[in-house]
Amino acid sequence: MRIGVMLPNWIGDVVMATPTLRALYNWFGPDVQITGVMRPYVSQVLEGTPWINKKLTYDRRSKNSNHRWVGVSKALRQLDVEWIFVLPNSLRAGAIAWLSGARQRTGYVRNGRGLLLNRSLRPLRNAGRWKPVSAVDYYLKLAYLAGCPPSPQHLELDTTTEEERQADRVWDRLGLWSASQVVALNTGGAYGASKNWPVEYFIELAQRISDETNANVLVLCGPQERRTADEIEVRARRPQVKSLAKDDLSVGLLKACIRRSTLLVTTDSGPRHFAAAFNIPSVALFGAQDPRWSMNYHPQEILLQHQVPCGPCGQRTCPLVHHQCMHQLSVDRVFQAVQQQTKLNRLAPAA
Numbered sequence: 001m002r003i004g005v006m007l008p009n010w011i012g013d014v015v016m017a018t019p020t021l022r023a024l025y026n027w028f029g030p031d032v033q034i035t036g037v038m039r040p041y042v043s044q045v046l047e048g049t050p051w052i053n054k055k056l057t058y059d060r061r062s063k064n065s066n067h068r069w070v071g072v073s074k075a076l077r078q079l080d081v082e083w084i085f086v087l088p089n090s091l092r093a094g095a096i097a098w099l100s101g102a103r104q105r106t107g108y109v110r111n112g113r114g115l116l117l118n119r120s121l122r123p124l125r126n127a128g129r130w131k132p133v134s135a136v137d138y139y140l141k142l143a144y145l146a147g148c149p150p151s152p153q154h155l156e157l158d159t160t161t162e163e164e165r166q167a168d169r170v171w172d173r174l175g176l177w178s179a180s181q182v183v184a185l186n187t188g189g190a191y192g193a194s195k196n197w198p199v200e201y202f203i204e205l206a207q208r209i210s211d212e213t214n215a216n217v218l219v220l221c222g223p224q225e226r227r228t229a230d231e232i233e234v235r236a237r238r239p240q241v242k243s244l245a246k247d248d249l250s251v252g253l254l255k256a257c258i259r260r261s262t263l264l265v266t267t268d269s270g271p272r273h274f275a276a277a278f279n280i281p282s283v284a285l286f287g288a289q290d291p292r293w294s295m296n297y298h299p300q301e302i303l304l305q306h307q308v309p310c311g312p313c314g315q316r317t318c319p320l321v322h323h324q325c326m327h328q329l330s331v332d333r334v335f336q337a338v339q340q341q342t343k344l345n346r347l348a349p350a351a
Contacts (some may be wrong), residue, residue, distance in 0.1 A: 001028045004076050004084035004102060006058075006093050007038040010191070011251065011270030013135050014038070014045045015155050015277055016296060017087055020139040021051040023151035024085070027143070035079055037072055037096070044251035045270075048158030054079070060092065073099035085142050086117070106142050119145055132292035153297045157277035159256045166248075167256035174218070174242045181215035181262035183338070187232070188225040189269030192316025194288035197267060197326050199228055203235050204331045205265065209338060210238040215262060219243035220254055220271060263341050265334065268294060276301065283337045287326040288313050302337045304329060 003024060007014050025032060036052040040059055046052055056075050059067045066075065073096045076084065084097045086107030094113030097105045106119040114120060121141060124131040136153050143151065159167075171177050187202055189195040206217045217236075221229035221244050230245035247253065255274055258264055264275040264282040268289050275282040276298035284291075286305035290312040305312075306329040310320060318325075 002033045002080055002082050003028065004035045004037060004081040004100060006084065006086045006088055006096065007036055007042065008087050009039055011042050011045055012273045012294065014042045015157060015270065015273035016135040016294070017139045018156045018277065019136055019151060019153055020143045022156060023140065023143040023148045025051040027148040035076065035081060047163065047252060048160045049156070069096050072096055076100035076102070083146070087139050106145055121145060132290050134292065134295035136296060155273055155277040155296055157255060157274060159259055160252065163252035163256040166250070166253045167260060170244065170247055170253070170257060176216060176218070179216040182218050183209050183215045183263045183265065184218045184220050184258055184261040186220045186264060186266035186269065186271040187228050188222065189267050191269070194315055194317055194323070195267045195269060197285050197329065199231060201331050202232050205334055206232055206236045206241045207238055208335050210236070210240040213342060217241040218257065218261065220257060221245060221249065223249055263338065265338065281341045283334060283341060285329060285334065288315055288318065290314065302340060304333060304337055
């Protein structure tokens with residue numbers, strides 16, 4: 001069987017699609033050939049996992065026509081894909097599936113693409129609005145439509161030897177090998193400012209972790225968060241607080257750093273799901289988003305959200321400007337969750 005899977009556009013959503021990839025791989029057997037169609041910035045997420053045999057890069061803004069939607073459709077047709085699963089909700093994704101020539105085209109009927117699919121589901125609605133459903137279950141239902149039996153919901157990732165070498169170099173540079181515990185902080189997210197916890201709060205949290213436990217603090221970042229990570233490191237004024245701001249950043253490096261950390265404190269973004277996939281204890285900070293959309297079934301996650309009358313609004317930026325959902329989520333409350341994880345996971349107090 002030759003299968004194509006059009007993967008989601010966001011890093012965290014790709015991680016939440018791993019139960020679906022695993023289910024398809026197990027159901028169709030060891031001889032299945034799975035081609036993943038993915039955005040270039042998510043390509044490293046699945047490195048080290050066994051489910052994808054071939055990758056096709058899709059970027060509608062690429063100067064290379066092979067990476068735009070017609071070129072990707074042509075590549076899928078040349079691969080003679082028999083069945084394609086469309087995880088994104090866009091009309092263009094449906095068009096790629098139809099143009100691929102796959103005899104079975106499975107996805108959700110949304111954005112006018114119903115006629116492009118021949119095995120489809122309709123998302124649940126409640127009072128005319130989309131009913132919040134975890135992306136994990138949203139994607140798995142497409143696998144079940146193909147006949148897959150009920151499958152585990154836990155997320156799963158792996159790292160490559162090179163990704164671990166990158167993390168080794170970070171541990172060498174920052175002197176983390178001697179640290180008995182490393183608490184990682186993830187401050188940002190590509191979705192928008194509504195997911196961000198104030199930088200001043202992260203600085204205070206880093207100081208308290210440094211002062212009241214024997215852990216080192218590692219501030220993670222992507223290319224867009226370098227300045228924030230560096231600011232936290234400098235303003236914390238603690239030798240135990242370090243950041244990735246000066247490193248060559250990659251998704252693979254973030255995976256490897258989180259895999260070897262003791263605890264992750266994170267906004268609702270991709271690295272949050274890395275922790276779930278590696279079974280690393282985490283504290284997740286929510287603001288404008290409804291947590292039901294991104295439930296990842298991580299048994300060692302503490303989820304924190306300050307309830308406000310206007311939320312959760314789901315907007316990328318606060319339409320009322322005040323951003324109280326995040327500003328009212330106090331450092332005290334987050335540090336208490338860190339202490340709770342300390343007790344559960346033996347993060348030792350400072351001497």
